[in-house]
Amino acid sequence: MDFSLSEEHLMIRDAARDFAKTELLPGVVERDNKQEFPTEQVKKMGELGFLGMMVDPKYGGGGMDTVSYVLAMEELSKVDASCSVIVSVNNSLVCYGLEAYGTEAQKQKYLTKLATGQSIGAFCLSEPEAGSDATSQRTTAIDKGDHYVLNGTKNWITNGNSADFYLVIAQTDKEKKHKGINAFIVEKSWEGFEVGPKEDKLGIRGSDTHTLNFNDVKVPKENRIGDDGFGFKFAMKTLSGGRIGIAAQALGIAAGAYDLAREYSKVRKTFGTEICNHQAIAFKLADMHTSIEAARLLVMKAAWDKDQGNNYDMSGAMAKLYASQVAMDVSVEAVQVHGGNGFVKEYHVERMMRDAKITQIYEGTSEIQKMVISRGLLRD
Numbered sequence: 001m002d003f004s005l006s007e008e009h010l011m012i013r014d015a016a017r018d019f020a021k022t023e024l025l026p027g028v029v030e031r032d033n034k035q036e037f038p039t040e041q042v043k044k045m046g047e048l049g050f051l052g053m054m055v056d057p058k059y060g061g062g063g064m065d066t067v068s069y070v071l072a073m074e075e076l077s078k079v080d081a082s083c084s085v086i087v088s089v090n091n092s093l094v095c096y097g098l099e100a101y102g103t104e105a106q107k108q109k110y111l112t113k114l115a116t117g118q119s120i121g122a123f124c125l126s127e128p129e130a131g132s133d134a135t136s137q138r139t140t141a142i143d144k145g146d147h148y149v150l151n152g153t154k155n156w157i158t159n160g161n162s163a164d165f166y167l168v169i170a171q172t173d174k175e176k177k178h179k180g181i182n183a184f185i186v187e188k189s190w191e192g193f194e195v196g197p198k199e200d201k202l203g204i205r206g207s208d209t210h211t212l213n214f215n216d217v218k219v220p221k222e223n224r225i226g227d228d229g230f231g232f233k234f235a236m237k238t239l240s241g242g243r244i245g246i247a248a249q250a251l252g253i254a255a256g257a258y259d260l261a262r263e264y265s266k267v268r269k270t271f272g273t274e275i276c277n278h279q280a281i282a283f284k285l286a287d288m289h290t291s292i293e294a295a296r297l298l299v300m301k302a303a304w305d306k307d308q309g310n311n312y313d314m315s316g317a318m319a320k321l322y323a324s325q326v327a328m329d330v331s332v333e334a335v336q337v338h339g340g341n342g343f344v345k346e347y348h349v350e351r352m353m354r355d356a357k358i359t360q361i362y363e364g365t366s367e368i369q370k371m372v373i374s375r376g377l378l379r380d
């Protein structure tokens with residue numbers, strides 16, 4: 001067993017770390033306050049290849065492995081989880097979904113733009129009545145011969161307004177239940193597609209989350225992904241990898257909050273000494289670090305499983321379940337270590353605590369991860 005990272009992995013990690021420090025840190029508090037989408041930062045991330053890291057270079061991607069991707073996700077998330085969710089959705093839901101299951105024509109037309117960051121993608125599965133219960137799709141895609149007609153509403157869509165291309169899951173044949181669901185590529189400019197209200201969120205406030213409305217949107221048949229009825233499996237298979245990205249995001253939020261707490265504890269004094277010299281604080285740091293290290297091992301194992309061609313449904317779910325709990329616990333403790341300053345925006349940890357919460361909710365709540373894990377355990 002070898003726990004060391006390759007030269008290439010270290011280079012990618014360091015590049016993401018530098019980028020986060022120089023490009024994401026300035027303005028992160030303001031973007032959070034104003035719910036401002038990081039347009040400039042996303043443009044730069046595209047230019048540097050962070051938006052299509054794992055895509056084959058023949059489609060404009062970085063051709064990197066999943067381990068590289070999670071290393072970058074951790075570093076970006078240490079500083080700005082609003083930016084890292086944009087990276088995660090574009091890489092592991094949209095680019096991966098298209099590369100793994102799209103036709104060559106779809107890849108040439110859409111993936112090449114998404115992998116280079118010229119365009120941004122969104123993944124549209126959730127609905128008012130179909131969040132955790134994802135088979136209960138109300139959005140319909142009626143087959144009209146050479147095209148489908150899409151009607152319905154999608155909720156809580158990351159990159160809702162900033163995206164150019166949307167992967168949309170919809171019900172074609174209700175009788176067939178989940179086997180009658182399809183996935184489509186929809187372009188923002190198409191008639192009948194409307195970006196609805198932006199959500200005012202607790203955390204990841206820099207990322208834009210919207211309701212989307214589809215009113216008789218005409219989708220050419222060549223924009224369906226996979227065979228008729230493949231849409232639900234497409235969503236599940238794609239989300240299995242997406243969960244590894246969100247697990248890495250959670251790990252990054254935890255590690256970022258821990259780093260700030262450790263540094264602060266070395267300069268803040270109470271009772272005549274730096275607070276890290278009080279066992280109450282030192283033990284907190286020990287617990288935080290230990291749980292982060294355990295989360296990192298689970299995240300790396302899931303990424304490694306994906307790279308090896310192993311099944312990663314369970315390892316991805318375990319990584320997300322655990323890392324998101326660690327993100328929550330560690331960020332709360334980081335605020336505590338900072339005392340009154342922890343409650344103040346300029347110290348960053350209160351934002352990290354707010355950002356951490358969503359990692360227990362999106363791309364499958366913690367309860368859904370437990371369903372995936374327990375079903376996997378009991379399958380045979």
Ligand code: CAA
Pocket residue numbers: 089123125126131132133134135156157158178232233236237239240313362363364365368371372
């Ligand atoms: N890979 C391939 N197929 C899978 C699969 C997987 N990982 N998981 C399930 N399936 C298949 C099953 O094999 C089954 O197919 P068959 O009938 O052919 O056997 C079919 O899908 C239905 O599976 P289930 O019976 O297990 O379905 P279920 O209704 O019990 O639900 C679930 C399963 C895991 C709970 C699923 O509904 C789920 O994952 N829910 C959560 C949805 C979710 O993660 N939403 C996140 C939204 S996206 C987002 O957050 C993005 C963002 O913007 C950040």
